[in-house]
Amino acid sequence: MKTFSISEVAKELDLTVYTLRYYDKEGLMPFVERTPSGTRLFKETDIGALKIVECLKASGMPIKEIKNFIDWCSDGDSTLQQRYDMFVERKATVEAQMEELKKTMEIIEHKCFYYKTALEAGTEDIHKNNKIGSFD
Amino acid sequence: MKTFSISEVAKELDLTVYTLRYYDKEGLMPFVERTPSGTRLFKETDIGALKIVECLKASGMPIKEIKNFIDWCSDGDSTLQQRYDMFVERKATVEAQMEELKKTMEIIEHKCFYYKTALEAGTEDIHKNNKIGSFD
DNA sequence: GTTATACCTCGAGCCCACTCTAGGTTTCGG
DNA sequence: CCGAAACCTAGAGTGGGCTCGAGGTATAAC
Incomplete structure (x- = not known):
């Protein structure tokens, strides 16, 4: 399956790599996998999820609330x-x-x-x- | 001519007195007059001007650029x-x-x-x- | 193989727009 | 005339959202 580096994703979403790592730190992308050495590997679906994050951001939602949503997603159908x-x-x-x-x-x-x-x-x-x- | 206190204006524009004083400090209301003891006296036109400030703010303009506009207003027709x-x-x-x-x-x-x-x-x-x- | 580039973390720094505290003066109702 | 409430300034503090520097590892191109 094709994967993307952080800088490729940054370019695609018009963000900086700093911003993406910041989002990761804030818990907005718990789904992103890593190589054994720790390099992030983004899948298409990850980029899709980040587009939803961007959408929520554009709607004026603060990072912390977006994190709640991401956590709910991880929690499955109960949420x-x-x-x-x-x-x-x-x-x-x-x-x-x-x-x-x-x-x-x-x-x-x-x-x-x-x-x-x-x-x-x-x-x-x-x-x-x-x-x-x-x-x- | 009727004038308004800072707290009356704050209520009218749905801002805090802190915010209004901050705007003054940033040069967004050079037109507001004072009593001899320093208390601000807002005229109707001042409130009108502040509504334009709020409009520019709502359009996403940063305070410093709004200040440029206010300065231009003070400079008269040449701007x-x-x-x-x-x-x-x-x-x-x-x-x-x-x-x-x-x-x-x-x-x-x-x-x-x-x-x-x-x-x-x-x-x-x-x-x-x-x-x-x-x-x- | 080496060198340049891209990746990593951690933590500090920055900018903006307030927001508040301290310490003081003024105004106003009774 | 007194006390409460509203006003003032200067400057410190806050919170959000990045942004970056230091120091180090990994990968890719030649």
Whole structure:
């Protein structure tokens, strides 16, 4: 079976080898096998698992909670409920983040417009004259 | 003109007074006036400006870059172009974050389904039997 | 076979964004 | 006018997530 070195995996996932070893230290990859001399050998499935780790990270989950999930995976079917619940909760937090980001975007787009018109006028004052104290 | 104390502003923006004082220390609120004895007096417009700071923070901008923006604001119309460019660039990064979050969401939804069916079956094995090594 | 490169661990260091403590002053209700 | 609560500064401490240096072993290319 084909295996991959830590630097190959780092390149694939756009991480550094430092980061991968740090994840290992934090218990996020207990499944990765080693050569007799200690060199890590990553399988395709390991890379798949790390992609889930990255996904959870991208959802804003801290390393320690991701570790809980990994531990549950190691514990087998008895933890299926926890893992399901976790993903359902993640879904909710990501939805909230999307909402938040949408609001942020609206303000930023408004500011793009604000500065475009100000640039055209050569001064910000055109906005100040319209609505006093709006910080528009 | 009505003014607000630091704790009122903290409550309004859902921040701590510590955080607000930290922002001040970092130069994010050079516009906030003081009483002769040094107590900060926030105006409505100051709160508006802080909302923009929060917006930039929510867009992932680090404090130091937000400070640049605040400095540009103090410098007046000569920095209109920089500020416009900054918001256009912010727009792009927020768009990228939205894309990223969408991908994250897809994986999470897939996992919700994965665990829902596994729970119904009582074991994760039903997935393992379908696609070997997919970490689905 | 040797030399360069990649791998390893352990622990220290770094950066960011707060968060809090100590020690002090001010303001405000009764 | 007094005591509680809110304000202030300077600087130390915290937690998360890396990032790196030192010192050493292993493997691969020539």
